Amino acid sequence: MSTEQTTPADGFSYKLTRTLDAPAVKVWRAWTTPEQYAQWAYAAAGSVEMDVRPGGAWKATMVTPDGGQFPLTGSYLEVAENRLLVVGMDVPGKPAPAAMTVELDEQDDQRTQIVLHQTCDTAGERDMAEQGSTMLLDSLSVFLADEARS
Template sequence: MSSHQTTAADGFGYTLTRTLDASAGAVWRAWTTPGQYARWAGAVEGSVEMDVRPGGAWKATMVTPDGGRFPLTGSYLETAENRRLVIGMDFPGKPEPATMTMELHRQDDDRTRIVLRQTCDTAEERDMAEQGSTMLLDSLGAFLADAR
């Protein structure tokens, strides 16, 4: 698995890129199947619900490295199976959901380049979101490698 990251010119967004040793279909299923997502993303088993279609809702209770639990909710803004997923994430006190875009690009050798993008309101939010997304990509890569 290779890694690359950049920060947006405005200072409040990020882009993370990885090449995963899995097909685009396997990456898509890992990200959009509740049981698989719970295993690699650090969610409480049975807490993940996904209605993967534009306007569909999702929710999960995540577990932090120190054992804390916090609920996440949101909706799917755009879905293009095995290619693109745009996710809205609800945050208390914010009038609009944060948006994360995941793009999948098939490689010739049955590998997939995944690109995650998110724009945040502050540098602190960006840093926290980027750290969380980096951890997600690390866990996704390990999950997919174990599945081979």
């Protein structure tokens, strides 16, 4: 697995790039299957619902390291199976969802480059979102490695 992290100096966006040791179809399933997503994305078991299609809704209750829980909701803005997910996340008090783009590029039959990027309204929001996305990619990498061994 390789990692690249880029926080552009001009604005409140970030881009994280990793090469995962898994084919794109397995990475896609990890992001779009409620049972798998709950295993690696810090979601409470049984809380994840996904209707993976443009305009389809999703929800999950996330669990913090100290055991706290907070619900998240949103919708899928763009979906191209095994290649692209644009996930809208509802943000209280904001008229439009925050969008996070997940791009998959299969390098060969066993490796996939994943790119996460998001633009936020403030530096603080960007830093929190980037930290959360880094944690997700770390956990996804471990999950996929465990899946490959089983």
